[in-house]
Amino acid sequence: MTEPDHLVSExxxxxxxxxxxxxxxxxxxxxxxxxxxxDTVRRDLREMAARxxxxxxxxxxxxxxxxxxxxxxxxxxAPTRKxxxxxxxxxxxxxxxxxxxxAGSTNLAVVRSLPAGMRITAVTNTPALAAELTMRPETQLIxxxxxxxxxVGAAIDTTAxxxxxxxxxxxxxxxxxxMTADHGLAADxxxxxxxxRMACAAARRTLAAATNEKLTHAAAFQVMPLSAALTVVVEAxxxxxxxxxxxxxxxxxxxxxxxxxxxxxxxx
Numbered sequence: 512m513t514e515p516d517h518l519v520s521e522x523x524x525x526x527x528x529x530x531x532x533x534x535x536x537x538x539x540x541x542x543x544x545x546x547x548x549x550d551t552v553r554r555d556l557r558e559m560a561a562r563x564x565x566x567x568x569x570x571x572x573x574x575x576x577x578x579x580x581x582x583x584x585x586x587x588x589a590p591t592r593k594x595x596x597x598x599x600x601x602x603x604x605x606x607x608x609x610x611x612x613x614a615g616s617t618n619l620a621v622v623r624s625l626p627a628g629m630r631i632t633a634v635t636n637t638p639a640l641a642a643e644l645t646m647r648p649e650t651q652l653i654x655x656x657x658x659x660x661x662x663v664g665a666a667i668d669t670t671a672x673x674x675x676x677x678x679x680x681x682x683x684x685x686x687x688x689x690m691t692a693d694h695g696l697a698a699d700x701x702x703x704x705x706x707x708r709m710a711c712a713a714a715r716r717t718l719a720a721a722t723n724e725k726l727t728h729a730a731a732f733q734v735m736p737l738s739a740a741l742t743v744v745v746e747a748x749x750x751x752x753x754x755x756x757x758x759x760x761x762x763x764x765x766x767x768x769x770x771x772x773x774x775x776x777x778x779x
Contacts, residue, residue, distance in 0.1 A: 523555050523559055526541060530564075538552045541555075582662070583664065586616045589722065590620075592746060595767045596767050597617060598620075599767035600720040600744045601621050603718060604621075607631065608632070609631070609634065609678075609682075610631055610632070610683075611675075611710050612634065612635040612637065613707060614703075618640060619640055620720075623643060632650075634654075634680060636655040636706070638654075638659065653678070655678075656670065657671035675706070680710075683716070684720075685717055686707070688730040689725055690743065692756040692759065692760050693729070695737050696741070704733065711734060719742070719743050721744070723748070726754070739762070742765060743765065746766075746767055747766060749766065
């Protein structure tokens, strides 16, 4: 007997929610959770993949490539690389600044690298960063509220946008999903790109710390074109041709190094 369409749609919606929460799903577990056969789940995943909602792999499915995975999952990845980027980016933040800290696992590493005793006013829409900043009594913390997007890990809804509109930070530490010379700085999630675009426009300068893979990823939704208003912190082994192409568009490139001197500047 053919399964009613509304049951199929409801189940696929729940599968999609789990994908966005965990980044991947297993057909065997989904079949057990929903009380259906694995063939039924595989049919669901085929239909979802045809709509571009997932990428099928052996045993289950992943979010499509280029889709942002949950912040909690990203925080656990490449901690040493992000710590080096965080140290380099933190060295560019000056005492007395008003700084907007955007969502991002590398931005969390920046917060953790801020010098003890530095007095800044920190603004963030990200609970994970806010929790870290509350451990710094010398920091004045302003938290932008609203509904927390479970994947981005931050408030990016209209409530958050209204609050952001009232703030003019000295520096915007933006989370970069992708950055290329042709497409500029971009995000994978449309609503996140809208929020990031507004944050960059409000700030005097923008700072982005990007792992190597971000420098070759052309994310779907542009946040800002590359310009002299942007400083980009890259890894010590970032490809020279790639960083040169970005620098040629205007940004200052800061290369993190694994030494006591945390940064080296690349001439534009």
